[in-house]
Amino acid sequence: MYSEPMMALSRQDHVPGEIGSGEGLASVFRRQAEERFEPGAALFWEGDVAAHLFQIIEGVLRVYKIIGDGRRVITGFLYPGDLVGLSQRRCYLYTAEAVTRVKLRRVTRNRFDEEVNGSPTLRPELFARLSDEMEAAQDQMVLLARKSAEERVASFLLAIARRASAHLDGQPLIDLPMTRLDMADYLGLTIETVSRIMTRLTSRGVIAASGRHAIVVRQPLKLEILAGEGDDGAHDPIAVAYSRQAVWPH
Amino acid sequence: MYSEPMMALSRQDHVPGEIGSGEGLASVFRRQAEERFEPGAALFWEGDVAAHLFQIIEGVLRVYKIIGDGRRVITGFLYPGDLVGLSQRRCYLYTAEAVTRVKLRRVTRNRFDEEVNGSPTLRPELFARLSDEMEAAQDQMVLLARKSAEERVASFLLAIARRASAHLDGQPLIDLPMTRLDMADYLGLTIETVSRIMTRLTSRGVIAASGRHAIVVRQPLKLEILAGEGDDGAHDPIAVAYSRQAVWPH
DNA sequence: CGCCTAATTGAACTTGTTCAAGAACTGTGG
DNA sequence: CCACAGTTCTTGAACAAGTTCAATTAGGCG
Known part of the structure; x- marks a missing residue:
């Protein structure tokens, strides 16, 4: 759900500049x-x-x-x-x-x-x-052990989008600074699979590409479903918190 | 390398009964x-x-x-x-x-x-x-993202064997209390794949089965190679420590 | 504007999954 | 102590998801 790595220690509610x-x-x-x-x-x-x-x-x-x-x-x-x-x-x-x-x-x-x-x-x-x-x-671990390629990419984009929206840059343009190879090595896939799925998400209108290192999430709810947050998460306090807060202007 | 889970917090050198x-x-x-x-x-x-x-x-x-x-x-x-x-x-x-x-x-x-x-x-x-x-x-994460089914099962058996040997039960019989389904859900595989690989390891003489919930590791070095510890680990202090200490009587 | 790397796309292939029996272990009760 | 029942495990064959290999295209940066 988050993309933060181990030993990287970021608070989910962290906002840079906020000395809270x-x-x-x-x-x-x-x-x-x-x-x-x-x-x-x-x-x-x-x-x-x-x-x-x-x-x-x-x-x-x-x-x-x-x-x-x-x-x-x-x-x-x-x-x-x-x-x-x-x-x-x-x-x-x-x-x-x-x-x-x-x-x-x-x-x-x-x-x-x-x-x-x-x-x-x-x-x-x-x-x-x-x-x-x-x-x-x-x-x-859940992502790597049991999610399909599409679910992995969707989960990743969702996590990045949420982080961006938490940082209050109200703009819908999400930055993807890493390469496709980086994404692949993070998601346990190949570069080609990541590329194909990005293309598919774009052609379905779920996201829109803006160059290779930025996207707009056009259908956040659909992205959530594709990420495998469909049924489950009802009793997951974090998922609930997320779905209650308006992450994007739906 | 270890099978301990997140938030499970066991020290690798833990030995039950030792109040050190x-x-x-x-x-x-x-x-x-x-x-x-x-x-x-x-x-x-x-x-x-x-x-x-x-x-x-x-x-x-x-x-x-x-x-x-x-x-x-x-x-x-x-x-x-x-x-x-x-x-x-x-x-x-x-x-x-x-x-x-x-x-x-x-x-x-x-x-x-x-x-x-x-x-x-x-x-x-x-x-x-x-x-x-x-x-x-x-x-x-490394195991789930990039290892083959055989490497995953070998890594798992190796981790269990090392834990057992660290607990100084000098006996070569390794206990596998969990079911094949448990192993599969831990390794991101299906029950059938785990079963096939256990069979293959047995028929190659790497391990020997003793009922369904215990094995003997007959070729520890081969198991290490199959687990994907072949080349790498030379500059990994933990791997080095492990390979230097005689985990089994070779 | 043009080059070079990164990304996309296609086709063949592989690994592991799925579905379907059959075999073997475990634990229970006679 | 043995037999039976139920589950767990094994094995086989067809299938599918994702990989691999091979071009081709497109961005981005000089």
């Missing part, structure tokens, strides 16, 4: 210098010593693992406000790479641990983020 | 009465108000979600020592059900939160468990 109750963790990074990464540049690689934590200010990141013969699995895309690099292990368990140009701040692991562990405000916030990511991971 | 550095969380449950669940009985359902947390003493649990038309995804199997029901939400996000006869203890969420949040020993332990589960979730 849920955004205390940003204070840990506030004094750090701003860094910049160009598209394709890696923040760190799987196996690197996990010395730092990062918070994204601007741009989008992909986080992935590679197995044996080069198969890649993107475990998540990270957006402004998200934390990157949280781990109890000595080394990072995945690679983090810029999709777009990215601005971020970093702190050392020690510094982060001290500040968060010492603060009765920050601790529960971190834990809440972890829980949200756990939930996102479970949803992704 | 990593097992302080058991103390939270120690005074509670022991409860018993028969096979098939649910501890709680997805959507129930999340009032309690549980720690398993004995037996195996499955944790799952259902989507729309009845498709089921098992997000994990839980073993003695594991915690069940950790969530920041008002309601449980999944159903937890006994596979075998299960003994466990429960505490209220409030009680758990107080005790853990008040203890500088317990807090990092809980966080470490969360991180382990996050790692397990990522591995499961």
Whole structure:
């Protein structure tokens, strides 16, 4: 339901710029210098010593693992406000790479641990983020284990659209900064299948393409049905919350 | 690599009965009465108000979600020592059900939160468990997104075998308490595919069946290769640690 | 404006699913 | 202790969804 990855720790209700109750963790990074990464540049690689934590200010990141013969699995895309690099292990368990140009701040692991562990405000916030990511991971497992290609793509577009609408850019144009290969590696499909389904959704009028990296969702309700949220979710408090709030102007 | 589910929070090095550095969380449950669940009985359902947390003493649990038309995804199997029901939400996000006869203890969420949040020993332990589960979730995503049916089944058997060997029951007989349907719903396959692959592994001599709910791993190295740990993992500290330690008497 | 990469589209193929029997285990009761 | 019943598991054959391989097209950026 969410596209946030594991260990990426974003609150679903996060709105960049809002320094509200849920955004205390940003204070840990506030004094750090701003860094910049160009598209394709890696923040760190799987196996690197996990010395730092990062918070994204601007741009989008992909986080992935590679197995044996080069198969890649993107475990998540990270957006402004998200934390990157949280781990109890000595080394990072995945690679983090810029999709777009990215601005971020970093702190050392020690510094982060001290500040968060010492603060009765920050601790529960971190834990809440972890829980949200756990939930996102479970949803992704459901998607990968049991959803059809069309349901996967629909779910993905829906998650991105919801995130965008939560960020109050009232415009209906949804940005898809990642490539088709990124989408495929996130959804456990091939590039060709993703492409075919995007085409099909477009020709059915569910979405409209605006170049290759932006779409308009023309039929949100239909997209929800295609995503496999048809029957179920009646007793799922999150799904209910979502369907009650007017995500788009229907 | 591990079969622990999300929010199930077991430390990989956990050994039941060992009251060592990593097992302080058991103390939270120690005074509670022991409860018993028969096979098939649910501890709680997805959507129930999340009032309690549980720690398993004995037996195996499955944790799952259902989507729309009845498709089921098992997000994990839980073993003695594991915690069940950790969530920041008002309601449980999944159903937890006994596979075998299960003994466990429960505490209220409030009680758990107080005790853990008040203890500088317990807090990092809980966080470490969360991180382990996050790692397990990522591995499961890799499995579901990019591994073949044979790799999935091999990975699963390997994880179970490693868990068993870590629990120092030196016997080579590995218990598989769950049904083929459970395995299928965990691995994103059908019952028939799981069955065919188990048969194939047996006829190739990689494993030997002992009834339907126990196997002997006859060729651990071959199983590792089939699981897709062939090339990669050279710079993966965990994989390296595993392959260095003699998990079985080769 | 033109090149180069990314995306689309088509056709053949593969893997795993579905549907349909049949066999084997488990647990119960005689 | 054995037989029976019910379920779970196995096996086979047809099928389908998604992949693979191979061009072709289209965007985007210089």
